[in-house]
Amino acid sequence: VPDPANPLVAVLGGGQLGRMLGLAGIPMGLRFRFLDPTEAAPAAAVGELVVGGLGDDAALRAVTEGADAVTYEWEGVPAEGARLLEREGHAVRPSPRSLDVSQDRLAEKQLFEELGIGVPRFAPVEDRASLHRAVEEIGTPSVLKTRRGGYDGKGQVVIRERDQVDGAFDEVAEGGPLILEAFVPFVRELSVVAVRALDGEVRCWSVVENHHELGILRTTRAPAPQLDGVVEAQAERAVKLVLEELGHVGVLTLELFEIEGGILANEIAPRVHNSGHWTIEGAVTSQFENHLRAVLGWPLGSCDARGVSVMVNCIGVLPDPESVLHVPGAHLHRYGKEPRPARKVGHVTLTAPDEAELRSRLDALRSVMPDDVG
Numbered sequence: 582v583p584d585p586a587n588p589l590v591a592v593l594g595g596g597q598l599g600r601m602l603g604l605a606g607i608p609m610g611l612r613f614r615f616l617d618p619t620e621a622a623p624a625a626a627v628g629e630l631v632v633g634g635l636g637d638d639a640a641l642r643a644v645t646e647g648a649d650a651v652t653y654e655w656e657g658v659p660a661e662g663a664r665l666l667e668r669e670g671h672a673v674r675p676s677p678r679s680l681d682v683s684q685d686r687l688a689e690k691q692l693f694e695e696l697g698i699g700v701p702r703f704a705p706v707e708d709r710a711s712l713h714r715a716v717e718e719i720g721t722p723s724v725l726k727t728r729r730g731g732y733d734g735k736g737q738v739v740i741r742e743r744d745q746v747d748g749a750f751d752e753v754a755e756g757g758p759l760i761l762e763a764f765v766p767f768v769r770e771l772s773v774v775a776v777r778a779l780d781g782e783v784r785c786w787s788v789v790e791n792h793h794e795l796g797i798l799r800t801t802r803a804p805a806p807q808l809d810g811v812v813e814a815q816a817e818r819a820v821k822l823v824l825e826e827l828g829h830v831g832v833l834t835l836e837l838f839e840i841e842g843g844i845l846a847n848e849i850a851p852r853v854h855n856s857g858h859w860t861i862e863g864a865v866t867s868q869f870e871n872h873l874r875a876v877l878g879w880p881l882g883s884c885d886a887r888g889v890s891v892m893v894n895c896i897g898v899l900p901d902p903e904s905v906l907h908v909p910g911a912h913l914h915r916y917g918k919e920p921r922p923a924r925k926v927g928h929v930t931l932t933a934p935d936e937a938e939l940r941s942r943l944d945a946l947r948s949v950m951p952d953d954v955g
């Protein structure tokens with residue numbers, strides 16, 4: 582039933598990102614319906630859940646029926662399905678083109694190149710022989726990745742020596758077409774989360790510093806400490822170019838490598854992102870709220886940071902809640918997922934008025950986390 586006072590947002594995917602979208606939208610009077618293959622989807626806590634496959638047309642029609650906007654919290658959503666919904670008159674935001682590009686590492690890198698954004702050297706790989714040629718061209722160390730379907734470091738392998746080429750191929754080849762990239766000896770990893778409104782306005786949150794463990798994001802520092810103004814401007818310019826080229830509406834994240842005096846683009850995510858979770862408590866408007874404002878055609882809120890923050894992911898294991906909550910400035914998020922190794926089951930965001938206070942709070946948090954925060 583259409584209800585102009587309480588718009589219905591259909592979200593394809595029902596994981597923790599969907600859950601946090603719901604948590605941000607409910608205060609604004611939004612209603613949510615999620616599509617997820619599992620009954621135990623974390624987003625079920627904040628809206629109606631349709632259990633079904635994201636490639637199932639009947640399920641897509643059921644979840645979007647009567648929706649004021651359709652969006653997604655997972656970039657693996659088949660673009661065909663998103664196009665079908667668009668053809669049937671739905672406001673699908675961001676548009677399926679953002680899915681096409683972000684689902685294919687080769688298309689992503691070609692887009693960066695076309696826009697004049699620096700990228701690591703790369704070459705498409707079709708078969709074993711072309712991998713050998715690509716290694717000749719790009720050299721070692723290099724990283725062999727599946728073009729599609731990789732996440733949290735899955736579907737990729739580093740090639741350090743020539744005699745590892747065949748082994749690397751065997752390791753990832755069954756994941757479909759591949760891409761070889763030069764291994765970047767980066768200074769650190771950065772990302773920039775930005776949002777583009779329906780009227781084209783773009784706003785960026787602070788550029789942040791990310792640390793990964795075994796390919797999985799472990800911590801995000803916001804804003805990135807001691808960030809060079811030139812690097813910051815390059816990052817903001819790059820994400821703006823991508824948003825505009827795609828005509829993207831909603832949040833988009835650009836992952837970057839900081840190198841001496843500049844940046845290289847790694848990948849984009851056409852959605853709210855783990856490196857933007859700190860914005861819930863650490864920014865005037867969170868990535869989740871601004872994503873919803875954008876997809877509904879509403880005005881954006883300020884992305885300004887409030888103080889400094891660090892976000893720590895809980896991977897495979899959750900801390901004792903009371904111990905965490907004793908730490909000043911600590912905000913605990915649990916996703917309602919069954920703990921399993923390498924699975925993101927929650928996060929803690931620490932906020933502080935300044936660097937010194939953040940350091941002392943982080944020491945306190947470290948002592949109560951069940952594993953080494955690094």
Ligand SMILES: Nc1ncnc2c1ncn2[C@@H]1O[C@H](COP(=O)(O)OP(=O)(O)O)[C@@H](O)[C@H]1O
Pocket residue numbers: 701724731732733734735762763764765766767770793796836847848
């Ligand atoms: N070309 C590269 N050079 C150096 N490190 C890389 C490179 N590609 C990936 N990595 C490391 O692996 C992590 C995951 O790779 P990424 O391409 O972002 O895939 P995904 O996040 O989809 O699993 C990166 O955040 C980075 O730490």
Ligand SMILES: [Mg+2]
Pocket residue numbers: 836848
């Ligand atoms: Mg990544």
